[in-house]
Amino acid sequence: MSRPTIHYSVIVPAYKENGNIRPLVTRIYNALRQYDSPVPADQVEVIIVDDNSRDGSVENVQSLQQEGYNVRIIVRTTERGLSSAVVRGFQEAVGDNMLCMDADLQHPPEYVPSMLAAMSPSATFVLGTRYAKGVEMDKDWPLYRRVISSGARLLALPLTTASDPMSGFFGVRKEAFLKARNLNSQGFKIALDLLIKAHIAPQAIAEVPFSFGVRAEGESKLTGKVMIKYLEQLAELYWYKFSFLIVIFVIVAVIALIWVAQSFLESA
Ligand SMILES: Nc1nc2c(ncn2[C@@H]2O[C@H](COP(=O)(O)OP(=O)(O)O[C@H]3O[C@H](CO)[C@@H](O)[C@H](O)[C@@H]3O)[C@@H](O)[C@H]2O)c(=O)[nH]1
Numbered sequence: 001m002s003r004p005t006i007h008y009s010v011i012v013p014a015y016k017e018n019g020n021i022r023p024l025v026t027r028i029y030n031a032l033r034q035y036d037s038p039v040p041a042d043q044v045e046v047i048i049v050d051d052n053s054r055d056g057s058v059e060n061v062q063s064l065q066q067e068g069y070n071v072r073i074i075v076r077t078t079e080r081g082l083s084s085a086v087v088r089g090f091q092e093a094v095g096d097n098m099l100c101m102d103a104d105l106q107h108p109p110e111y112v113p114s115m116l117a118a119m120s121p122s123a124t125f126v127l128g129t130r131y132a133k134g135v136e137m138d139k140d141w142p143l144y145r146r147v148i149s150s151g152a153r154l155l156a157l158p159l160t161t162a163s164d165p166m167s168g169f170f171g172v173r174k175e176a177f178l179k180a181r182n183l184n185s186q187g188f189k190i191a192l193d194l195l196i197k198a199h200i201a202p203q204a205i206a207e208v209p210f211s212f213g214v215r216a217e218g219e220s221k222l223t224g225k226v227m228i229k230y231l232e233q234l235a236e237l238y239w240y241k242f243s244f245l246i247v248i249f250v251i252v253a254v255i256a257l258i259w260v261a262q263s264f265l266e267s268a
């Protein structure tokens with residue numbers, strides 16, 4: 001019997017997430033095997049992109065493979081970082097519909113079927129959003145993280161109409177991903193980069209509300225350095241999107257200044 005074609009790839013960037021990998025993979029496939037799943041489990045692959053964690057993640061994935069789960073692990077030894085790991089996963093994905101989610105169960109695996117099914121030739125980007133009716137942040141998510149998250153979201157408002165480009169839970173169709181040039185693979189916010197550089201139109205974004213959980217095991221890797229990288233990325237994206245307006249503004253400002261200076265000198 002021929003093997004079913006893989007139409008969907010779930011990409012999971014992971015660094016020292018051994019304790020989360022088994023519950024993540026088994027919960028994803030359990031959700032896909034429910035009778036009402038809009039996506040058949042045998043059309044889905046899971047790809048973990050690990051940065052040489054050496055914590056037993058590789059062995060854990062091997063035992064899941066032996067149990068029949070369609071999961072593989074790519075171990076990078078020369079590169080590090082969430083965004084570049086996601087890009088690598090997208091490059092290796094077999095499916096045309098590619099979803100990115102965290103390993104630590106903050107993106108609940110039970111939403112995977114609806115996130116995958118939301119992608120189509122007309123909805124080339126799916127975004128898990130925490131800013132919608134009926135969903136919420138986990139009550140245990142610390143206040144300082146909420147403040148950082150809201151600040152980051154505010155700063156990105158002029159760049160996209162998407163309600164939560166920072167959720168980290170998003171999917172993109174392969175043809176849209178391949179359109180993006182010069183992606184910024186630094187930091188955590190690859191979704192924002194893709195939304196802008198793959199020129200995703202507002203009507204091509206499907207939003208799926210989800211409740212954000214607390215990390216199951218291990219620690220967050222979000223550091224001050226990651227936040228600085230986000231500010232650099234924002235500056236680059238503002239320039240990418242608004243350079244024409246910025247140049248016009250500077251020219252008009254210079255002309256206005258010269259005119260004011262001349263009028264001042266003539267009247268002096
Ligand atoms: N391969 C790889 N994976 C990484 C790296 N750094 C982090 N990851 C993986 O990326 C995922 C998210 O990392 P966390 O450390 O859990 O990040 P967070 O602080 O919870 O932030 C998450 O939620 C935010 C929403 O508030 C998101 O904005 C952010 O992108 C991320 O998804 C986890 O699966 C983690 O193992 C890295 O250097 N390399």
Ligand SMILES: [Mg+2]
Nearest residue numbers: 104106215220
């Ligand atoms: Mg996390």
